[in-house]
Amino acid sequence: MDSVDVLIIGAGAAGMMCAIEAARRGRRVLVIDHARSAGEKIRISGGGRCNFTNIHAAPKNFLSQNPHFCISALKRYSQHDFIALVKSHGISFHEKTLGQLFCDGSATQIIQLLLDEMKRHGAALRLNTRVEKIDKTADGFDVALETGSVRCASLVVACGGKSIPKMGATGLGYDIAAQFGVRLVETRPALVPLTFEPNTLEPLKPLSGIAVDAVVSCRKTQFEEAMLFTHRGISGPSILQISSYWREGDEIGIAMLPGADLFAALRSARAENGKQALQTALAALLPKKLAQMIAEQLGISGNMADLPDRELRRVEAAVNDWRVKPAGSEGYRTAEVTLGGVDTRDLDSKTMAVKAMPDLYFIGEVVDVTGWLGGYNFQWAWSSGWCAGQSA
Ligand SMILES: Cc1cc2nc3c(=O)[nH]c(=O)nc-3n(C[C@H](O)[C@H](O)[C@H](O)COP(=O)(O)OP(=O)(O)OC[C@H]3O[C@@H](n4cnc5c(N)ncnc54)[C@H](O)[C@@H]3O)c2cc1C
Numbered sequence: 583m584d585s586v587d588v589l590i591i592g593a594g595a596a597g598m599m600c601a602i603e604a605a606r607r608g609r610r611v612l613v614i615d616h617a618r619s620a621g622e623k624i625r626i627s628g629g630g631r632c633n634f635t636n637i638h639a640a641p642k643n644f645l646s647q648n649p650h651f652c653i654s655a656l657k658r659y660s661q662h663d664f665i666a667l668v669k670s671h672g673i674s675f676h677e678k679t680l681g682q683l684f685c686d687g688s689a690t691q692i693i694q695l696l697l698d699e700m701k702r703h704g705a706a707l708r709l710n711t712r713v714e715k716i717d718k719t720a721d722g723f724d725v726a727l728e729t730g731s732v733r734c735a736s737l738v739v740a741c742g743g744k745s746i747p748k749m750g751a752t753g754l755g756y757d758i759a760a761q762f763g764v765r766l767v768e769t770r771p772a773l774v775p776l777t778f779e780p781n782t783l784e785p786l787k788p789l790s791g792i793a794v795d796a797v798v799s800c801r802k803t804q805f806e807e808a809m810l811f812t813h814r815g816i817s818g819p820s821i822l823q824i825s826s827y828w829r830e831g832d833e834i835g836i837a838m839l840p841g842a843d844l845f846a847a848l849r850s851a852r853a854e855n856g857k858q859a860l861q862t863a864l865a866a867l868l869p870k871k872l873a874q875m876i877a878e879q880l881g882i883s884g885n886m887a888d889l890p891d892r893e894l895r896r897v898e899a900a901v902n903d904w905r906v907k908p909a910g911s912e913g914y915r916t917a918e919v920t921l922g923g924v925d926t927r928d929l930d931s932k933t934m935a936v937k938a939m940p941d942l943y944f945i946g947e948v949v950d951v952t953g954w955l956g957g958y959n960f961q962w963a964w965s966s967g968w969c970a971g972q973s974a
Pocket of ligand 1: 591592593594595596597614615616617620621622623624626627628629632633634635711712713740741742743745746749750751752753754917918919945946947948956957958959960961963
């Protein structure tokens, strides 16, 4: 039987970061993954450019049953530490918006950085390898892999969440937690497009592909970013963000001209050109098809001059206080992340080790810490992976 100090299951962002750090400390490290290549999610992330961190990353950007759990890890290995690592590899990058940092070139540069660092510190990688069985021993674990068994002193579970099963996501991390009596917080898809039931969807179908800047709110949380109409419902950054807070049955509020005094704008449009139709006046402020759809939905035709203030108030509400109840989400098929997971009450926030079994670690997305859209999820992977790497 092969023997290593640290066996890491999952060659994603968190697993590779942990491997680098543990190997840097002189630990004999093996990373295994059932995929054909390492860092597949990194490769497709950020539209192929990898939004690898966020300048403003702070605990408030993360969801968890225990919002304080991430504080220590984010402090110990911050966005500035990862930015320094990226710079040290000569990878050029830029801020796209809202502190989001992307590679100028390709996301594969981040994968190469991680593989190069692993190699430099002597961490081994075995791909195309499935886990068959895990047994606890007196001084570690015996892990049966399809390529042979491995004995390890520390076992690190870094196999991600359930999102995008087509890309190799499995529930293995949750199964391992259950096997060793580690509690789980119920999981659900997050950063995911929302869908409408047929009656709501039908009139909106012609808008598919249209985007507006919007303020979207649900359960006292709101985001101001782009929103996109799709052939199933709504998507775009603001909707992905709010999807992490939305629950079945909740209504969401949408302002499609945030910050604008639409009532005043419509009154002056009426005064200046009473002969124009509402949809024409609205089209000066919103995409034409959307303006048309709003006028149709409100059943308003005829000239602006014929519309009393009461009607203009209805238009204002339809645009800036659109209340809609999504029927559901597109699910794990397209979700960027998984909410919930390994219950942080059972983990040490400094090391990511299981409190009752300190040679077992959980890092990255499998843990009940989920970031907003915008580079926060990778930062959690780097920070939690780094912390486990100092201890495993
Ligand atoms: C389309 C998309 C775009 C994204 N873009 C961004 C972005 O730009 N910025 C950002 O911050 N976040 C982004 N995310 C989220 C981010 O990719 C994840 O939060 C992050 O990859 C989590 O890292 P991880 O190491 O915990 O898990 P993963 O990266 O998912 O790695 C888990 C690894 O475990 C392996 N594995 C799974 N099951 C098994 C098993 N049974 N046996 C062996 N190996 C297994 C997988 O093959 C995988 O290599 C995006 C996600 C998606 C889906």
